[in-house]
Amino acid sequence: MRTTLFGLCVGAVLLLAGVGLGTVGVTLLGGAGHAAPRPGPPPRPAGTAGAAAAGAPVTLGVQVVDTERPGALIVAVHVPGPGFTAGLVRGDVVVAFGAGRVAGTADLARAVTGARPGTRITLTVRHRTGAQQRVTVVPGVVV
Template sequence: MLGTLTGVALVLSGVGLGAVGATLAGTGALAELKRQAGTAPVSGPSASGPRGTPSAPARAPVVARLGVEVADGRRPGARVVAVHMPGPGSSAGLVPGDVLLAFDGRRVDSAADLARAVARARPGDEVTLTVRHRGGDRRRLTAVPGIVT
């Protein structure tokens, strides 16, 4: 009974978690998970830059977001089905039902076209959107794509 209580106390204090994790995930997988989470130091040849100087940790690329959800319609364009508030799309004046026809001068025929165009944009730079509203009138709106944190 004393052994069981000691084991429970060690696990609860965090001492036994490394052994349990290594057993469940395998030592290589556990090290990889820790490295991805940023809780383990990176070692080996890729851990340093030229002449042994430490290199900066790899960063995920910054991707622009418009803050809208779109779907394909029957006609060319990307139909706005939801607008995130607050967000770049709502600030620009987009509303559900709008159809995006062009993004910064590039024609948008589908939701995938819009996704590619937004991905090419730089966060913080103004872009022009050509939009067809529900009533059929076309308008040009200005948006500033942002980033998701």
């Protein structure tokens, strides 16, 4: 009985630790909580009633990490989400947000925080092959 109870407790701790480790990374929500965008209608442009006007956090719906080279490496893309809709994939590196260069995750987080939901932004991304591409993304809000 003791062994079974001990095994269950250890299993629960390991499971919870794995869940905690699995959420490590930077979720690009403009510096706010760890919520994912809910599926639904596209975000309203800034200045309209609703979540955008209430100051809800802005998101690209991607998780990024820093690398040795300039840019923010995308390690996960939320489906559905603005990044998925724009065609971003895991392994892409965001090197520019609009006209501004992105040196790392902090630069990208600042740029996303300053973006207006519903506004089209051009991102420059570097693919795993080394080729660069410009994609248009429409930042959304976390509801």
